[in-house]
Amino acid sequence: MDKPSLTVANRSVAEWLSSLPTLILLLLTIFLASGEVIHSQLLKIGENTWEGYFLLRGAGVVEQPTCNRDPDLDQELAKAIKQKKQQMADDPLASIFGTDVDEAALRQSLESSRHNCRGRWERYELIQDKATPGVIAFRTLEGGVAKVVTTLGNYKRLLLCLLVMICAATATLTRHHISLRPAHTRKDHFVSSLGQLAANIMLLLSAWLYRGEEISAIADGVQVNHFYLHQxxxxxxxxxxxxxxxxxxxxxxxxxEGGTWGKAMLTIPLYSFMCLTAGAQFISQGYYHGISVYLGMMMELSTLFLSLALYIWIGMLLRQTKMAHLVFDVLRPWKMSPELMCFVVLAVAAVPTAYTGASGIFVIAAGATIYNELVRAGARKQLALAATAMSGSMGVVLRPCLLVVIIAALNNSVTTDELFTSGLKIFGLSLFLFFIYSQFARTAPARIAPFSEAVPQSLKRLIPLLPYVIIMGTVVVFFRDLLDTELNENYAPIILPVMLLAILAYEKLSTKSLHVFTIVLLPLLIYSCYNLWGINNALDAGAIPTGTSAEELNDLFWGLFWRNAILGACLAIYYLVKTPDMDPHYQPEPGVGEKMESSLRFATNETTGHIGALLMLMALSVSVGGIIERSGVMEMLPETFPSIWVAMTLLVVTMVIIGMIMDPYGAVILVNATLAQIAFDNGIDPLHFWMITLVAFELGYLSPPVALNHLLTRQVVGDEEVESAKVPGGNFYRRYEKFLLPIAVMLTALLLVSYVPLMSDSLHEFLFQKIQAGAH
Structure with a gap:
């Protein structure tokens, strides 16, 4: 990368105008996501520190009551009677309802008013007596946090809009948008840039016309929300x-120089293709502002798409660490055959894939490392490319994948717990199928080192990973025990950035920073063990707290017990056993900083481009979904089919086609609006249907014509390396193994998940078990 010619304070202008605003928006998103947690903890601290804090929060805010707490009831009653009689005398219709004054009712009303007045005075005086300067200062802090969080929460759509625009402009200027092939020639560049210009002008006109439509609606008296976003x-x-x-x-x-116009067309970014296609269809229907309408629908899920942006940043921070290399160090002593190594890599990579949103970000973060290590292990390049691409999709069904969270947010028929429980079983099936297919396709005998040789070396190489376990454990325990926030699908976007920043501090600043985490972790573990003793006594005595069950309390006990035991063992081993040197083969990759500041800068710079490329692709996928929805194609499907088998077949084929041409985040919105109800009406269980959808989207990640994960793999591995993987001779499978192996695995998994449960009620119940609320 050429050094920028113009810099300010050793930063390029692009970093000041794109990366810095992006970082600010991401930090605001984290604060917004964690704001409720912070505020609730402040309320708990206040209540634990000052009795009746919820009442004391009114100190300096609640005004002194103006009512009389000790009125003369007889005098007040006489006034009320006189006033009532005067009102009746002035009302010509009063005689119809009677002219008698109910003195008892008036007295009771006056006594009730006196009681309420005295209550207001008592609360006011209590606040004045107990409202110390400390209470007022804490109340000011807590109230300020609440106000800031509430204010930011009202502008989530604006945060997402700014993030998309800044990052999309950066992706355009850095030629970072996702296309079927990169631009190499002048002809490629001309066609690609012209396609982007046409798409952006179409978006501009659509937004302008949409604003005009809403101005007309406002003039007609229609209420329009978030009108300011149009500007x-x-x-x-x-x-x-x-x-x-x-x-x-x-x-x-x-x-x-050179090139052909046909190949040049493939360099037009996918979002431009989608925009021009959708825009042309909308224009033909006279719906000129259609694209902007569907962009507004994307804003309705602003929280989830902001979380996706955070996951992208998490992935780029992960790329700055040595964790992927250290994991391969543990696997290397086993000397596994290439196919077996790919199987293990996919099993391990599924977890970080799920934690980075399963949007291909893990491929960008660790794809180059995975590919190079697999080639070093002896894998043929086509197999290494296949495994690298699959590493970014296998975790789509695992907790806490954002795509699953979106499905649960869009409808009430399934919960995240149900989807993740079934997804774990589907993941096991897919991994097993990969093992079977890869073994049939192997070119050399399967091998693995003797256990007596591999186990000691592998265990020895686990020790350099212990600091990472200690750091991650400290962050998890801190959030879990002090902030009552678990590392799950709801809070992963908050906790993971903190975790990775802590890891970077250990790697880039000083390895001695690990001692700081140890100092923090030890008292937390001791406190947790004290709580375990209390939980055990409660279980023995049968004193189960209200709102929980003995089973839930027992699960909590063992979960905390094993967590504390593992972290305690890691601390003991790390400080008592000599740490071996890291694998000598490790070499820092290009784009990985040597210091904390450079690592954060590189990660944020990369994040900016990837957010722009992926979110623009997802935004226009929603518009393509709108075209499909408005075309009436889905309505052509009958509401009921002759049999559930026919319904299943048509739905599977339709979802595979949608998954092949659309980004999954846009596709799931379309499927929820169109196909989901058809499936339910034909007797397909909602949980079964959504698991089929997820597997179909996994297949879509890996299948042409888009094959997003293969495009991202090409981006991180390099065009020259991908070209060198081509097999000039050999059979059809060997030439296209990088496509055929993933498709074979996921297509088989899709067919099994779709049809086999229909044949067996017991298997259906096992795979798609409903979870009762409060039973997990």
Whole structure:
């Protein structure tokens, strides 16, 4: 990468104008996501520190009551009677309802008013007596946090809009948008830039027309929410248009000559293809602002898409660490055959894939490492490319994948617990199928080192990973025990950035920082063990707290017990056993910083481009879904089918096609609006249907014509390396193994998950078990 010619404070102008605003928006998103947790903990601290804090929060805010707490009831009653009689005398219709005054009712009303007045005075005086300067200061802090969180919560759509526009402009200027092939020649660059310019101008016109439509609606008395966003969309699309025009007139100097127009068309970013296709269809229908309408639908899920942006940042931070290399160090002594190594890598990679949103981010973060290590282990390049691409999709059904959270948020027919429980079983099936297919396709005998040789070396190489376990454990225990926040699908976007920043501090600042985490972790573990003793006594005495059950309390006990035992063992082993040197083969990858500051800068710079590329692709996928929805194609499917087998077949084929041409995040919105109810009406269980959908999307990640994970693999591995993997001779399977192996695995899994449960009620119940609320 060329050094930028213009810098300010050793930072390029691009970093000041794109990476810095992106970092600020991401940090605001983290604060917004954690705001409720912070505020609830502040309330708990206040209540534990000052009795009746919820009442004391009114100190300095509640005004002194103006009512009389000791009125003369007889005098007040006489006034009330006189006033009532005067009202009746002035009312010509009063005689119809009677002219008698109910003195008893008036007295009771006056006594009730006196009681309420005295209560207000008592509360006011109590607040004044107990409201010390400490209470007022804490109340000011807690109230300020609540106000900031509430204010930011009202502008989540604006945060997402700004994030998309800034990052999309950066992706345009850095040629980072996702396309079927990169631009190498001047002809490629011209076609690609022209396609982006046309798409951005179409987006600009759509946003302008949509604003005009809503102005007309307001004039007609229709209430329009979030009208202010139109100005930001228009300004953003105008910025994108200028960026694309600049790219068009200022091509890079390293472009080659030659090329064909056909191949040049493949360099147009996918979002531009989607925009132009959807826009043309909307225009033909007279729905000129259709694209912007569906962008507004994306804003309805602003919280989830902001979480996705955080997951992208998490993935880029992960890339700055040595964790992936250290994991391979543990596997290397086993000297596994390439196919067996791929199987193990997919099993291990599924977890970080799920924790980075299963959007292909893990491929960007660790794909180069996975590919190079598999090739070092003897894997043929086609097999290594297949496994690298699959490493970014196998975790889509595992906790805490964001795609599953979106499904649960869109409908009430399934819960995240049910989806993740079934997903674990489906993941096991997919992994087993990969093992079977890869073994049939192997070119050499399967091998593995003797256990007596591999186990000692592998255990020895686990020791360098112990600091990471200690650091991650400290973060998890801190959030779990002090902030009552678990590392799950709801709070992973908050906790994971903290965890990775802590790891970078250990790697880049000083390894001695591990002692700080140890000092924090030890008292937390001691306190947790004290709580375990209390839980055990409660279980023995049968004193189960209200709102929980003995089974839940027992599960909590053993969960905390094993957590504390594992972390305690890691601390003991690390400080008592000599740490071996890291594998000598490790070499820092390009784009990985040597210091904390450079690592954060590189991670944020990469995050900016990836957010722009992925979110623009997802945003336009929603518009493509709108075209499909409005085309009436889905309505052509009958509401009921002759049999559940026919219904299942048509639904599976339809979802595979959707998964192949659309981003899964946009596709799941379309499927929820169209196919889901058809499936339910034909007797397909909701949990069964959504697991089929997820597996179909996994297949879509890996299947042409888009094959997003293969595109991302090419991006991180390099065009030259991918080209070198081509097999000039050999059979059809060997030439296209990187596509055929993943498709065979996921297609078989899809067929098994779709049809076999229909044949067996017991298998259906096992795979798609409903979880009662409060039973987990």
């Amino acid at each position: 930001f969309w228009i300004a953003g699309f105008l910025l994108l248009s200028f960026a694309a025009f600049y790219q068009l007139i200022r091509p890079p100097k390293d472009l080659e």
